[in-house]
Amino acid sequence: MTGRELMTRGQLARRSGVSAATIRFYEDSGVLPPPRRGENGYRLYSEDYLIKLKFISDTRGLGYRLKDIKEILHQLGQxxxxxxxxxxxxxxxxxxxxxxxxxxxxxxxxxxxxxxxxxxxxxxxxxxxxxxxx
CATH class of the missing domain: 1.20.5 (Single alpha-helices involved in coiled-coils or other helix-helix interfaces)
Incomplete structure (x- = not known):
């Protein structure tokens, strides 16, 4: 997969080691931004989501709350x-x-x-x- 290819949620889950349900939860709670949608309506994720999920997993492992992680990601994006x-x-x-x-x-x-x-x-x-x- 090249850096420009998009992944489905299942593919992202397999590559990141984060369950599809957890990815959905992060989206629903606003920790992850909503991905773009394909013509078939499937959510399509860029490689950037792998980096974000790694960041979320690492900061969760350090004891950060999701609320704080969401704020940090927002600040990084700003x-x-x-x-x-x-x-x-x-x-x-x-x-x-x-x-x-x-x-x-x-x-x-x-x-x-x-x-x-x-x-x-x-x-x-x-x-x-x-x-x-x-």
Missing amino acids: AENTVDLRKLVEERMGAIEEQIALLLSMHAMLGNLLSTDEETVQAYMATFRPSDSR
Whole structure:
């Protein structure tokens, strides 16, 4: 298949590893733009959809919500030039760095919990129980 050929939803599903039902869901929820239609009424997808589906799968794997992915894809589509794209990427990298800092903080907290004596851990656990059960 050359870069200019179009695919049906089933072909796109096979090539991307994303089910046809999931592709339909992404279209219905606006995460993916509606594809063009052939004379027979079938949806026809360009190679660009493979790139978009890979992006969606990768960002879902990182824990992004579909709502956020939809917004990111919209912003990417609105970028007028490479300066706009670079600005968007820098903003996203800043957000990721904040997430990394939070995860490192949580990792340290959990590590401290593992190295804390049993009595202190029991007292800590008690703070989460309802007042009447203590």
